[in-house]
Amino acid sequence: MSDTQSEAMIIACPHCAALNRVPREKLGAGGKCGKCRAALFTGTPVTLTAANFNAHAAKSDLPLLVDFWASWCGPCRQMAPAFGAAAGQLEPAIRLGKLDTEAEQALAARYGIQSIPTMILIHKGREIARQSGAMPASAIVNWARQAAASA
Numbered sequence: 001m002s003d004t005q006s007e008a009m010i011i012a013c014p015h016c017a018a019l020n021r022v023p024r025e026k027l028g029a030g031g032k033c034g035k036c037r038a039a040l041f042t043g044t045p046v047t048l049t050a051a052n053f054n055a056h057a058a059k060s061d062l063p064l065l066v067d068f069w070a071s072w073c074g075p076c077r078q079m080a081p082a083f084g085a086a087a088g089q090l091e092p093a094i095r096l097g098k099l100d101t102e103a104e105q106a107l108a109a110r111y112g113i114q115s116i117p118t119m120i121l122i123h124k125g126r127e128i129a130r131q132s133g134a135m136p137a138s139a140i141v142n143w144a145r146q147a148a149a150s151a
Contacts, residue, residue, distance in 0.1 A: 007025065008022065009027065011027075011040050011061065012060040012062075012095070013035065014044075015033065018033055018035035018055075019060070028092060030092075041091045041092045043088035043091055044087050044096075046096070047100075048066060048098060048107075049099075056095060056097055057122045061124075062095045063122065063128065064095050065140075066097050066099050066119065068113045068116055069101065069116055073117065075133070078134050079134040079135065082137040083119075083137075083140060086137045086140040089137070089141045111127070117132070117133065118130065118131070118132045119132075119140070119144075128147055129143075
């Protein structure tokens with residue numbers, strides 16, 4: 001394997017979930033999806049579904065911070081703006097995604113979600129860390145960075 005291949009990362013597009021090869025040193029420059037031409041980093045959480053979850057959670061080289069939530073949950077709605085703000089601070093090092101536990105019950109069950117909001121940091125399909133309860137943006141950013149660094 002050449003040096004340039006070893007430094008390339010696989011990044012799932014937040015819009016179409018296509019997998020893109022991006023040189024590690026160019027992550028901060030953004031980049032566009034080779035399939036749909038949309039920006040690879042938007043500074044906002046990705047809406048996760050059964051259709052795109054695996055691309056982001058298992059196939060992408062970026063850690064994925066998932067907010068398991070539901071529309072009826074007051075603390076979930078309260079934390080949503082903080083989670084959105086954290087996405088702008090954590091990208092491109094960590095991708096953030098929101099998973100509606102009512103719409104995607106099988107995925108919520110797969111991760112044993114018993115209370116919401118629950119955040120799970122996943123890398124290459126493996127759970128790295130878990131935190132339940134609403135948090136402000138600064139706490140989300142600090143927790144995610146610490147959990148990713150210790151993985």
